[in-house]
Amino acid sequence: MFYILLKNAVSYVDWLVRREENHSLQFQWDNEVLQFLESLEYHGGRKVVNLLREPGHDGEGRSSAVSSFDWTKWNWLLPGKTTRDKMYSGYLTENGIYTPLLQYFSQLSSGPDGDMLTLCEDSTVKIIPVALAKDGMQLKPGLLYDTRQGKLIGSTLNLDYNYIKQGEPDNFGYDKERNTRNQCLP
Numbered sequence: 678m679f680y681i682l683l684k685n686a687v688s689y690v691d692w693l694v695r696r697e698e699n700h701s702l703q704f705q706w707d708n709e710v711l712q713f714l715e716s717l718e719y720h721g722g723r724k725v726v727n728l729l730r731e732p733g734h735d736g737e738g739r740s741s742a743v744s745s746f747d748w749t750k751w752n753w754l755l756p757g758k759t760t761r762d763k764m765y766s767g768y769l770t771e772n773g774i775y776t777p778l779l780q781y782f783s784q785l786s787s788g789p790d791g792d793m794l795t796l797c798e799d800s801t802v803k804i805i806p807v808a809l810a811k812d813g814m815q816l817k818p819g820l821l822y823d824t825r826q827g828k829l830i831g832s833t834l835n836l837d838y839n840y841i842k843q844g845e846p847d848n849f850g851y852d853k854e855r856n857t858r859n860q861c862l863p
Contacts, residue, residue, distance in 0.1 A: 678713060685710050686754035706756045711764045714755060730755040762825070773843075 685707050692704040718726045730753060748795040786805050
């Protein structure tokens with residue numbers, strides 16, 4: 678990983694120098710570097726990444742206007758948050774189900790393993806807590822929070838800050854006996 682990062686950093690500085698002559702040149706950070714920084718930010722927080730990176734091109738205007746490189750503004754030459762966010766594909770923000778993925782997960786959950794955590798299981802139904810994530814972790818049990826949208830990933834309800842602020846949710850689909858909210862997927 679270190680050598681990939683070092684190669685990318687040197688290539689980036691070289692690209693900045695060559696871009697003065699040819700503005701059509703484009704630079705692409707290596708995917709491993711971007712994923713490493715995302716993991717580092719997830720586990721250590723944004724302050725850790727900022728400590729390693731320093732401000733970088735902060736205060737120099739738009740990225741297309743940056744023409745020189747100042748080593749005094751950097752600790753390690755690392756991509757910024759906007760650059761890392763560009764590696765994600767777009768995704769739907771409204772309710773919807775990606776059918777092949779749901780069918781595949783259904784096959785996995787009904788397999789002979791029996792290692793899956795279930796909330797409730799009998800001869801008719803098997804309830805498994807799941808959240809759909811677009812962070813490379815795929816379907817996994819539990820709940821994930823999307824910092825870009827400010828809501829829970831995989832939820833069919835809009836459980837954002839305003840929903841929590843409203844207070845007591847309505848009793849639609851709420852099972853007081855088991856203290857769960859029931860919802861059927863088509």
